[in-house]
C-alpha cells in the first residue's frame with residue numbers, strides 16, 4: 001500500500017515539479033520500502049540534471065536492497081552521463097545481464113600503453129588487444145606483472161606469500177634437494193599463521209596479510225579438500241579491495257573483463273568468508289552484495305586468468321650462470337628444464353590487465369611465456385606483426401582437431417571460435 005507522500009511524490013514528478021517530489025519521497029521512511037524511494041529520488045535528480053546526486057541515490061537504492069533491479073537501471077542511466085570509469089555501473093550492467101560494451105567506461109583505464117591498444121571489437125568478442133608497432137618473430141612485445149597472483153592451493157605454504165618464489169622443497173627424495181636447500185638457506189620470514197616470505201621486502205609488499213593473518217586456516221582446508229584455489233584468491237582480492245581507500249577504483253581492474261555467463265554461487269564458502277571479513281562484507285552491498293561480486297570474480301578468474309610458472313631458485317641461478325658447482329655437484333644450464341629441476345617450481349595463477357584481454361585464435365600471432373626471474377609474463381610474437389594487427393594467443397592446445405578445439409573452447413570459455421583456421425574447419 002503506497003503512502004500519501006509516495007502518491008503525491010509521483011504526481012509532482014509527473015507535473016515536472018522534481019524538487020517537491022524529492023521532498024515527498026524523502027518522507028517515505030518505511031524501511032522495507034526505502035529502495036524504491038531512493039530510486040525515485042535518483043530519477044528526479046536525473047531530470048534536474050544533477051548527475052552526482054542521481055548516482056548517489058541509485059547507489060543508495062542498490063545498497064538498501066541489492067535484489068531491487070530498478071536501482072541498477074537508474075545507476076546505468078545516471079552513470080552513462082559520466083566520463084569517469086565506474087565499477088558500479090559496469091557491475092549494474094552485469095547484474096542486468098547486459099554486455100559491458102561501453103568503451104567509455106574502460107577507455108581511460110587502458111590508455112597510455114606504448115606497445116598495445118585495447119579496443120572494442122564487437123558484442124561477441126568484447127574487447128581485444130591491438131599492436132601499436134611492428135614486431136618480428138620471437139620479439140617480446142610487452143612484459144606484465146599481474147594485478148593479483150596466487151599459487152595453486154597445494155603449494156600455498158611452499159612459496160613466498162608475495163613473490164611466489166619456492167621456499168620449501170616439495171620433493172624430499174629429489175637428488176637436487178640438498179642443492180635447493182643450500183641455495184635457499186637465506187633468512188626466510190615465517191609468520192605465526194604459517195605464511196612464509198623470502199625477505200622483509202616481500203613481507204611488506206603483501207599488504208593484505210594484516211587483514212587475513214590467522215583467519216585463512218578454515219578456507220585453506222576447504223580449498224585443499226576440494227582441490228580448488230579460487231576461493232583463496234577471491235579472499236585475497238576482497239582484502240585488496242576492502243583495504244583500499246577507494247573501493248570503486250580498486251574493484252575496477254577485476255570486473256573490467258568480459259566473462260559471461262556468471263558461474264553460480266556455491267553457498268558452502270559463506271561461513272568462511274563471514275568468519276574472515278565479518279561486517280566488512282556489507283561494503284559490497286552498494287555493488288549488489290558480496291556474493292554477487294564473488295560470482296563475478298570467480299567467473300573472471302575462470303575465463304580470464306593465466307597460469308604462471310615462476311622460475312624456481314635453482315633455475316634462477318642457472319639462468320645467470322652457465323654452470324654451478326654446489327655441494328660437490330656440477331649443475332649446468334642445459335638442466336634448466338629437466339623434470340627433477342622443474343619439480344621445484346610453484347604453479348600459480350595471475351590476473352593481468354592487458355594479457356588477459358587478449359582474445360583467442362587457433363592460429364595465433366603471439367604466445368605467453370615466463371622469460372625472466374620474476375612472476376611477470378611476456379607476450380611474444382610467434383610471427384611478424386604489423387601496426388594495427390589484433391594480437392591473439394591460443395587458450396588451448398591448438399594442434400587438436402577442429403571439433404575437439406570447438407568443444408573445449410565452448411566448455412571452458414563459452415564461445416565457438418571463428419578464427420581463420422576454424423572457418424576452414426582444419
Ligand SMILES: C[S@@+](CC[C@H](N)C(=O)[O-])C[C@H]1O[C@@H](n2cnc3c(N)ncnc32)[C@H](O)[C@@H]1O
Pocket residue numbers: 124125126127128256257258259260303304305356357358359360361413414415416417418419
Ligand atoms: C581472456 S578474455 C579476452 C578478453 C575479452 N574479449 C574482454 O573483452 O575482456 C576471454 C573471453 O573473450 C571472448 N573471446 C576470446 N576469444 C574469442 C574468440 N576467438 N571468439 C569469440 N569470443 C572470444 C570470450 O567471451 C572469452 O570468454
